[in-house]
Amino acid sequence: MKILLVGGFLGSGKTSLIRSVLQGIADSGGTAAIIENEIGENGIDDQLLAESKFEITPLFGGCVCCQISGDLISAVSRIRTELAPDWLIIEATGIAFLSELRELLERRDPTLPVFGIAVVDITRWARLYKAMPELMRNQLEGAEIILINKTDVKTPELRELDELRSLGQAHAVLLPCSPAAKASGRLWKTILSILGGENEPHL
Amino acid sequence: MNHTYEETGCALECGRDPQAPEHLHDHDHACGHNHNHDHDGHAAAEKLAAGMFVLSRVRRFNGPVAVAALQEKLRRLFLSLAEKAAVEDLIPGHLKGAVKASGGETLGISVTRPDTVDFAPSSGWEQLTVLDRYTLTVNVMLLSESKIRERDLFAGLTQRGKD
Numbered sequence: 132m133k134i135l136l137v138g139g140f141l142g143s144g145k146t147s148l149i150r151s152v153l154q155g156i157a158d159s160g161g162t163a164a165i166i167e168n169e170i171g172e173n174g175i176d177d178q179l180l181a182e183s184k185f186e187i188t189p190l191f192g193g194c195v196c197c198q199i200s201g202d203l204i205s206a207v208s209r210i211r212t213e214l215a216p217d218w219l220i221i222e223a224t225g226i227a228f229l230s231e232l233r234e235l236l237e238r239r240d241p242t243l244p245v246f247g248i249a250v251v252d253i254t255r256w257a258r259l260y261k262a263m264p265e266l267m268r269n270q271l272e273g274a275e276i277i278l279i280n281k282t283d284v285k286t287p288e289l290r291e292l293d294e295l296r297s298l299g300q301a302h303a304v305l306l307p308c309s310p311a312a313k314a315s316g317r318l319w320k321t322i323l324s325i326l327g328g329e330n331e332p333h334l
Numbered sequence: 335m336n337h338t339y340e341e342t343g344c345a346l347e348c349g350r351d352p353q354a355p356e357h358l359h360d361h362d363h364a365c366g367h368n369h370n371h372d373h374d375g376h377a378a379a380e381k382l383a384a385g386m387f388v389l390s391r392v393r394r395f396n397g398p399v400a401v402a403a404l405q406e407k408l409r410r411l412f413l414s415l416a417e418k419a420a421v422e423d424l425i426p427g428h429l430k431g432a433v434k435a436s437g438g439e440t441l442g443i444s445v446t447r448p449d450t451v452d453f454a455p456s457s458g459w460e461q462l463t464v465l466d467r468y469t470l471t472v473n474v475m476l477l478s479e480s481k482i483r484e485r486d487l488f489a490g491l492t493q494r495g496k497d
Contacts, residue, residue, distance in 0.1 A: 141475050142428030142446035147454065170383070171390030171473035175432040178471070179442045182456045194383050225428060225475065226382050252446060258424050263477070266382060 132211050134219045134243060136232055138270055139250030140259060141225030144280035146176045147313060148250055149220055153183040155319020162216040166206050170194060170224050186214060194224045203232075204239050211243070226266065230273030246326050249274035249303075251295065254285045260294070271299040276306050276325055283309040382477070387427075389474040391487050397465045404465065405441070405453065407490050408433070412443055412451045414489065415474065418481045420448040427476035434469045435462060 135152070137145045149165065156163045167177045168190045177187045188206045203221075210219055223232055229247050236245050249271045252259075260267045271277055277299050279287055287307065295305060304325050312318050408431070415429050431443035439462055442454035472487045474480065 141477075142425070142430070142444060146442075169473070170386065170388055170475055173390045173392045173471045173473065175430050175442070175471050175473055178432045178434055178440050179454065179456075181438070181440070182458075226386065226477075254447065255424065259426075262424075262426065 132215055132217065132219055132243065134207070134221060134236060134245045136221050136223065136229060136236070136245060136247045136273070137250065138223040138227055138229035138232070138247065138274065139225065139278075139280075140252060140255075140267065140270060143225070143250040143252040144278075144308075145222050145225075145250050146179055147310075148248070148278060148280070148308075148318075149176075149222055150180060150183070151313035151316075151318050152218075152220060152322065153180065153185060155316060155322075156218055157183065157185075158316060159319075161218065162214075163218040163220055164188070164210045164214050164216040166190060166203065166210070166219065166221045168194065168203070168222060168224050168227070170226070176222060185216075186210075194227055200235055203235070207236065207239070207243075228266075228269040228273075229271070230269060233273040246276075247274040248276045248278055248322070249299070250278045250280050252281055253279050253287050253291065254281050256291055256295075268298050271295065271303070274299060274303055276322060277303050279305060279307045281309075282307045283311070385477070387474065387476040387478065387480045387482075389480075389482060389484065389487065390472070391484060392469055392471040393488050393491075394467065394469050395491060396467050399465050399468075401459075401462050401465060404433070404468075404491075408441075408443060408470075409451045409453075411488075411490055412445050413449070415482055415486060416445045416448045416451075418486065419445075419474065419476055421478055423448055425476075426478045427474075429472075429474055431470060431472045434471075435459070435465050436467050 137149055139145050153163055163185045165180060165185055165187045167174060167187055169176060170193065172192045174189045174191050177189045180187055188210065190202050190206065207219065223229065229249055233245055233247055236243065277295055292305060306321065306325065308318065412429060412431065416425060419425050419429060425446055425448060429445040433441040437458065439458035440456045441459050444452045444454065470488065474482055
């Protein structure tokens, strides 16, 4: 089992990315399970991902980054033991620090491969970064891929790309993404090739 | 305040231990938590979560209601919420919703810009023309105070009968 950790600000497009990823996994004959972390008491993303038919474990009413980290660890252990899917996709809340989540998982089980994707809403990036620089920076750390979302609405400026590149990890790849890319089925293959392998990351 | 795993004696399978003198705040010490760092490392994330405006409700509605008419009402509802949520034309968070029909078909609703409501229908939803009943879940998550109140979340949607 490998873990794909998906982070990014509220409304950045994490769930729509995951829908595309799940379709890609299903199309390639792979298996997946999902852990959905939402701050609100009533889940929404689990309803929207149910069409995928993969198992979804909801963790609502708090952020696993700090408030309910034990619930996350228990869920990961259970899924690994009982389901052993090819991929466990964890959707973080919109305020989670990706690097902290990653640290939590890797410390708990250093043998479990963890990969991170940070989703950035390019239509709001500049203003959100100006208002909340620490949060926005922390959401980029811990990601192998910085997925630049909503490029159909706004083309990223060079200044913004430079900013994202400088705030992310040295080896992080910037990946612009549009709804068409998500719908085409190419996105998952692109993500896999970035993470290190033709069909599967080298583990 | 710094303290170590060894000092607290916390086992890997531990639950909360709010009585430990080193723990100056209510903190989740579940499995894998690393005590070997300054606890203030979590302070930023916890402060953020504590300062958020979160309103989450779910309500059931009876139909029959035409899907197109409902979608238009939802568009107006979420634009109204966006107007209340926006700070200088920026939504500092996310307004989202999900409609679930009796057969399990879903319609996702997302607002991150004050003038746009994005819909994400499931493949089954697009085949629907009329709903006999449905549930609507609305989550408002903002990093600033808001004028949105619970009564605003389902404004314009009638509980029973024809919409």
